[in-house]
Amino acid sequence: MTGLRVELRRSTALWAGLLVLVSGTGMLLLITSGSTWWAGNSTSAVLLLRLPLAYVWALVVGLAVFQGMRDSRAGVTELFAATSRPGWVRLGTLATAVAGTVAVAGALLCAGLVAKVALGGGFVSIGFVPLMVTVVLALASSVLLGLAVGRLLPHPLTAPVALVATFMLATTAGRALEVREPGDEISRLALLTPVLDPPSSDLVTTSTSVDLGQVVWFTGLGVTAFLLLVARTHLGRLTALVPAGLAVALALAIMPVKYSDVLVTDSIAGKLVCDDEVCVSQVHAAGLPTVAAAGRKALAKLAVLPGAPTEVREDTSAMAHLTVPQRDQRIVYLPSQGRPRVLTMTEDQVRLEMLAGAGVPTCSPPNTFDTYGAVVRYVTAGYFNGELAELPSDSLMWSSSRMRAEIDEAWQRFRGQSPDEQLDRVTRVRQMLLTCQDSERVLDVLKAGR
Known part of the structure; x- marks a missing residue:
């Protein structure tokens, strides 16, 4: 616990959590001004968070990459490698601090939306829980991946490139999910991002197949990212890719092909x-x-x-x-x-x-x-x-x-x-x-x- 407290003070963990809360809240206020439909259902409110997540996601990844370059920037990589303390313990503490803080911030953001719906007299059900779990897993696994990329590629341009690349990936995925007819086919790869532009409705949510596929994918991505972060050999880094590979194969097999299977009627709110x-x-x-x-x-x-x-x-x-x-x-x-x-x-x-x-x-x-x-x-x-x-x-x-x-x-x-x-x-x-x-x-x- 002492090491965790130290990392919370010395790393960008608290700043990353604050970034999620401030930027997420700001974007939500911007996109919800003048509209109140989302306030009627807690599930719709949390689903709405997927829209500004494109920006929050990119900022968090960029900050995590910057944090991952800390040892290289301080010139202590070889020094820590020579210590008797296993490297995965120290890096695991850092990962826990940063990813954990971001995950808590994401959960608080979702909880804040649910509380606003409840205080406004809206409908609250457990339907928001799968959506919240997906958001938390997406942010946490992305932070771990950012830390790993920063440690493996400690170059001054890595952080800004990662930020821009993540944002471009999010916007491209959003466009890939734009359709004109319910039966239109969509790219299942686009569903591997947490980004979605939901319709103005308080009666829809993502399907079970989408939720399950994203949970599998982000869990596998998080495991791979952590293994890449602590790996010291080329073989270890290659082995670390296995969980993500298995996860993406399983997730794509679960994900729907038609847009009509991506969004479904909220079975609780729509009763x-x-x-x-x-x-x-x-x-x-x-x-x-x-x-x-x-x-x-x-x-x-x-x-x-x-x-x-x-x-x-x-x-x-x-x-x-x-x-x-x-x-x-x-x-x-x-x-x-x-x-x-x-x-x-x-x-x-x-x-x-x-x-x-x-x-x-x-x-x-x-x-x-x-x-x-x-x-x-x-x-x-x-x-x-x-x-x-x-x-x-x-x-x-x-x-x-x-x-x-x-x-x-x-x-x-x-x-x-x-x-x-x-x-x-x-x-x-x-x-x-x-x-x-x-x-x-x-x-x-x-x-x-x-």
Whole structure:
């Protein structure tokens, strides 16, 4: 313990831990300013840490490499090699001090996020634990690798090169994980880094295969890094590579190939909580009374339709940020992961959102805008509501004079038909939306154009 206390004072251990806390907190404040979705679920909060980890990771590796060159810079390498005390004991103490402090700092950063969620009244579950373990292992093993590289390559340029190389590796891995479709294949090598840009959702987490593969990889990397740090011979250094080699082979065999298997629905936070026929996720249970009241009123309005829906469900799919919302003839799905978030609206606004599209969500992929589809949503919501009203999910249509004119024109043509004809056309539109047919053609049906 005495040696450990000495290393904590004389090495960069405490500075490295402080660097993790300060830089991690600073980056989190920067990327979360103006957004609150992550504060609703402890798992989402810790998952969000993967985004600034690219910067923190690089800084920690650079500092560890600098620390690993200490003996060389002080000119005492041969002196320590000649002492009777085994080198692995002294280097192990240094590694424990630096890697341990960084690991504790990483754990404190995760714990701070969980505490913030808890104090803010958010949902806390054990789902964040695998994510926290991965972050801690990634930081600790990277520190050990940095110490080993610094000791083996004691050159003034080693530390800055290692820092830049780590940052470039992180950004390259992040780009390799960018996809457009859930079924797109991703590079499993990119999953060997702790970096990930999570979607703006409090309902997703990384899959078990990703967590397990990363734990295996970072554990093997840490063992190899420590053996490289204490090895004195070329044979010993070659032997030290075996754990990392075995770990990467096993990790790659475990890692998923498709992006849809990287992110999955949080099984705890996404569990449905129901009030009769209306259900929302457990993480959004506080909004159930409002949604239930709005849902019953919406289902009563929709009951005039043939094959009318009988249930309301929150869409908790993990790929909701990439695909069109789920649709089912029996169920009205609430796309809670969109913007604005349906479950934060008033009862009347939620009811209007359910009525729009005759109980069927938009067919537009996320981050796209379909004028025809938006007009259809406004007119169908107006039919059940008795009059046109603003839809928060399509507020741009309502506030734009040109687009508002399109809504009014479609509404007048629709209202010019007989009540039986209106019901028939809304019924046809609902069936077309269930199969996501061309939105312009759907609008023509509403306006009696076809």
